[in-house]
Amino acid sequence: MHFVALVGTNADQSYNRQLLAYMQRHFKQQAKITICDISNIPLFREGAKIPVNVQQLADAITATDGLIIATPEYDHSIPAALKSVLEWLSCEIHPLEKKPIMIVGASLGIQGTSRAQQNLRQILDAPGVNAIVMPGDEFMLSFATKAFDEQGDLKDAQTIQFLESCFNDYVQFCTKVNGEGSVKMKTSQRQPVKWASAYDVVVLGFGAVGATAARFAADNGAKVLLADAAPDGHEGGNTRYAGQVVLTGHDYNKTKAYFKQLFGSIDIDEEILDTYVKGISNMPAYFKQYLEIEEPVSYNKVHRDPDFEAFANGLSPEYPEFDGSDAIDLTTVHDGYFDASLWKTLRAQVTKRPKQIDIWLSSPAKHLIQNTDTGVIEGVQIERNGQLVNIQARNGVVMAMGGFENNPEYIQNFIGVPKLKVIGTLYNKGDGISMAQEVGAKFWHMKSFEGYGFNTSFTFENPEEQRGKFILAAWPELSHGSIFIAADDGSRYVREDENGRHGHAYEHGSWHNPTVYNHPHLIFDQTQYDKIKAQSKLPYPDFFKITIKAASLAELAAKIDADPETLKQTVNQFNQFAEQGTDFALGRAGDSLAAFGDGPFYATPLATAMLNTQGGAQRNAKAEVLDAAGQPIPHLYSAGEFGGINANQYNGGGNLAECLIFGKIAGENAAAVKTDSLITTTETAPIADLGRNDLDGENVLSQFEVGPDQYLGVSEAGIGGQIVVRVTYSNGTLSEVEVLKESESEDVGQQAMAELPQTMVAANTYDVDGVSGASSSSRALKSAVKNALSKVKATV
Ligand SMILES: Cc1cc2nc3c(=O)[nH]c(=O)nc-3n(C[C@H](O)[C@H](O)[C@H](O)COP(=O)(O)OP(=O)(O)OC[C@H]3O[C@@H](n4cnc5c(N)ncnc54)[C@H](O)[C@@H]3O)c2cc1C
Incomplete structure (x- = not known):
């Protein structure tokens, strides 16, 4: 709705003007309020030509849904200036005729404009004016000098609450007085959007959040479109690559205390924290109730003391020294990790609802479509089959587009580091950020990211467009002996033997992401080289291929673009620490230090590994995206990594917990039918067939040909979705x-796809040993071949 608000005085300083300005800001999601000043309007003179500014005011009142008048009280009445304006507006022209009016007033004393308001009602009721004043609801602001804070906002919560109640009544009053017709007429003044298709809810991104939000929106009666930028088999975002562990707390109060310490000095809204901690406390029940996991696995029960008392280092808890850490646990769908088991469970909850959820892959969202009058998000522009199409979302849009791991510009601008090596999906490019920026969203936690890797958070450097290798296994030869990590200039900067906490290093009392350098290197001598060479299987088989050799430290420095003097000094100092048995610089364990011998020397290029970023649009406990003023952007929701809650020290499993908890809330709230929406009809533009569901399994086998004695088989159990075999x-x-057809992971999954077919043929059965480290992909392939062979039996 759009209202004109009249400042009922010509005074330079006016608390009534301040009150209207506050209302303009405070109610901006519900209505546009245009404030009009009367200070330049001349005194009414019967018979005189209507002044231009009076005519403009009259036109503005006519074009809008209602008029709000804020009046002070002068001598038990309204100011003469206001009375004069009303006389202009009721003599030759009558813009107030049948106009719904709301009266408010601010005064310095206790009476709060009561008499002036009564007086104004009488005037507005006069035959020549003929306005319709909202009955009851007299909003009077007394002691106005003390009512506002420095920003001009009302201070008293009860006063704000009463004003909100009056304003809500007024919005409804206007709808009744004006009738539906006038509102529709106003929206039609906008350029109508050509909608290509309409859904109740559109979910952007098919990872943990997208799957969860789509499923819960569908369960709440919505017809849902779930669109992902990645091609078939690559949906699943970081969720598919994750360890699949979900943070759990066995005691609400302890878990909350633990989280308060994780957040440390970073403020977090109490309501959103409560919602998160409650969800974390109910995680096993969530698995049972919504994911149909009969026996969710408790990491502590299976791997630790059954009484939840003894803890080792690790993720459960990651900060054992914090209060409440004894309540922390992890939940998984089975006793296995890094096998996409949670992802496949979430995905199955979507694919088994084909009537309610359409899935579009290779379909990146480009822009949100916002009604500029109301701020409501009415739909999304998506690139589908090479064309941009507008998809209407009648009740809500959920942004589930993950982080900005693959956007080098955002990594530099928001996190402030030269580069980070992506370990997860290659499709999270931070598209949600520019889309949310366009509709005025507020952002948070942009600097936060989580790392993981050997030592604090390292992997090996490789070409920019490739994912980094996730080195999970312990590799003590890279932190014990005559070896250290050098920054760009050749000096040490991290404690090599530190067990990093999701890429955080201990620094002056708390844990932080260490400085990220452009080209850090492992530096070591011949003895260490031999030790590494002696290992039977390296966690990174290409280790020696990328390692650089030099006869002297000066030559090595030149080869890795470090400062030769600094590198020499670093080695000298390291050797002194080794002799003294104490690392005075960084505190590495004395027995892990061994002095460097004479050349040759070696350097292996490293990169700081990043699991995920946390920054994005700020949301509240209802998963509503907030605008710059902290108010919800109507019909826009988000969850998960796009604006993650975890901003400081992080406990593993916290991200996926957040996805499940807030994904559900986002889906449910997006599905709720909205009464504030002006969206009524869908105009379908004549465009090519958009396709309905890219993952509809029914016809997948019909795409492939079979010859004599050939049979097709399919399995849904792959990490990258369907596997089809012949x-x-x-x-x-x-x-x-x-x-x-398969989209298994590039590293181990592909090995199973390459090796197992021959093994099966050689053994004349599908039932062969899986490829080590690729058990999930191996199982899925075996199940597809088993499926094909079952058809042989059926036809024989
Ligand atoms: C190796 C690794 C291990 C991890 N282990 C764990 C763990 O064990 N526990 C834990 O809690 N957390 C873990 N994390 C973090 C966790 O995986 C993520 O925080 C979580 O999966 C994020 O889920 P999401 O749904 O928000 O985003 P994602 O799962 O990343 O999904 C985002 C989706 O949005 C799509 N998208 C992007 N742009 C667009 C666009 N323009 N239009 C449409 N779609 C778009 C992407 O293709 C993607 O499919 C791990 C991360 C990694 C990389």
């Missing part, structure tokens, strides 16, 4: 296994 089988012999 087997050739006759006279009891399995002669060929072809993998026709």
Whole structure:
């Protein structure tokens, strides 16, 4: 709605003007309020030509839904200036005729404009004026000098609450007085959006949050579109690559105390923290009730003391020294990690609702479509089959687009580091940030990110466009002996033997992401080289391929672009520490130090590994996205990594917990039918078929051909979704296994796809040993071949 608000005085300083300015800001999600001053309007003179500014005021009143008048009280009445304006507006022209009016007033004393308001009601009721004043609801602000704070906002909560109640009544009053017709007429003044299709809810991003929000929106009666930028088999975002552990707290109060310490000096809204901690405390029940996991696995019960008393270092808890840490646990869908088990469970909850949820892959969202009058998010512009289409969202849009890990510019601008190595998905490019910026969202936690890797948080440097190798296994040869990590200039900067906490290093009392350098290196001597070489299987097989050798430290420094003098001094100092048995610079354990021998020397290029960023649009406990003033942007929701709650010290499992908790809230709230919406009809533009559901399994096999003695099989159990195989089988012999469709992970998953078909043919059965480290992909492939072979039996 749009209202004109009249300042009922011509005084330079006016608390009534201040009150209207406050209302303009405070109610901006509900209505646009245009404040009009009367100080330049001349005194009314019967018979005189209507002044231009009076006519402009009259036109503005006519074009809007109602008029708010803020009047002071002068001598038990309204000011003469206001009376004069009302006379202009009721003599030759009559813009107030049948106009719904709200009266408010601010005064210095206790009476709060009561008499002036009565007086104004009488005037507005006069036959020539004929306005319709809202009955009851007299908003009077007494002692106005003390009512506002420095920003001009009302201070007293009860006063604000009463004003809100009066204003809500007024909005409804206007709808009744004006009728539906006038509101519709106003929206039609906007350029109508050409909608290509309409849904109740549009969810952007198909990771943990997208899957959860889509499913809960569907369960609340919504027809949902779930769109992801990644192609078939690559949906799943970081969720698919995650360890699959979900943070759990066995005691609400203890868990909350623990989280308060994790946040440390970073303020967090109490309501959102409560919602998060309550959700974390109920996680096993959530798994049972919503994910149909009969026996969720408690990490502590399976791997630690069954009484939850003894804890080792690790993720459960990651900060054992904090109060409440004994309540911290992790929940998984089974006793296994890094196998996409949670992701596959969440994905299945979506694919088993094909009637309610359409899935579009390779379909990046580009812009939100906002009604500029009301601020309501009415839909999304999505790139689909090479064209930009406008998709209407009748009740809500959920932004579930993950972080900005693959956007080097954002990494530099928001986190303030030269670069970070992506370990998870390559499709999170921070698109949500520019989309949310366009509709006025507020941002938070932009600097926060989580790392993981050997030593504090390292992986090996490789070409920019490739994912970094996730080195999870302990590799003590890289932190014990004649070896250290050098920054760009050749000096040491991290304690190499520190067990980093999600990429955080201990620094003056709390844990922080260490400085990220452009080209850090492992530096070591021949003895250490031999020790590493002696290992039977390296966690990073290419280690020696990328390692640089030099006869002297000066030559090594030149090869890695470090300062030769600094590198020499660093080695000298390191050797002194080794002899003294104490690392005076960084506190590395004395027995982990060994002095460097004479050359040759070696350097291996490293990169700081990043799991995920946390920054994005700020949300509240209802998963509503907030604008710059902290008010919800109507119909816009978000959850998960796009604006993650975790801003400081982080406990593993906290991200996926957040996705499940707030994904559910976002989906439910987005599905709720909205009464503030002006969206009524859908205009369908004549465009090509957009397709309905890219993951509809029914027809997938019909895309592939079969020859004599050939059979197709499919499995949904792959980390990258469907695996389709074609087997050739006759006279009891399995002669060929072809993998026709798969999107398993580039590293170990691909190995299973390459090796297992031959193994199966050689063994003449699908039931062979899986490839080590790729058990999930191996299982999925075996299940697809088993599926194909079952058809042989059926036809024989
Ligand atoms: C290796 C690794 C291990 C981890 N282990 C754990 C763990 O065990 N426990 C834990 O709690 N956390 C873990 N995390 C973090 C956790 O995985 C993420 O925080 C979480 O998965 C984020 O879920 P999400 O749904 O918000 O985003 P994602 O799962 O990343 O999904 C975002 C989706 O949005 C899509 N998208 C992006 N742009 C667009 C666009 N313009 N239009 C449409 N779609 C778009 C992407 O393609 C993607 O599919 C780990 C992360 C990594 C990388």
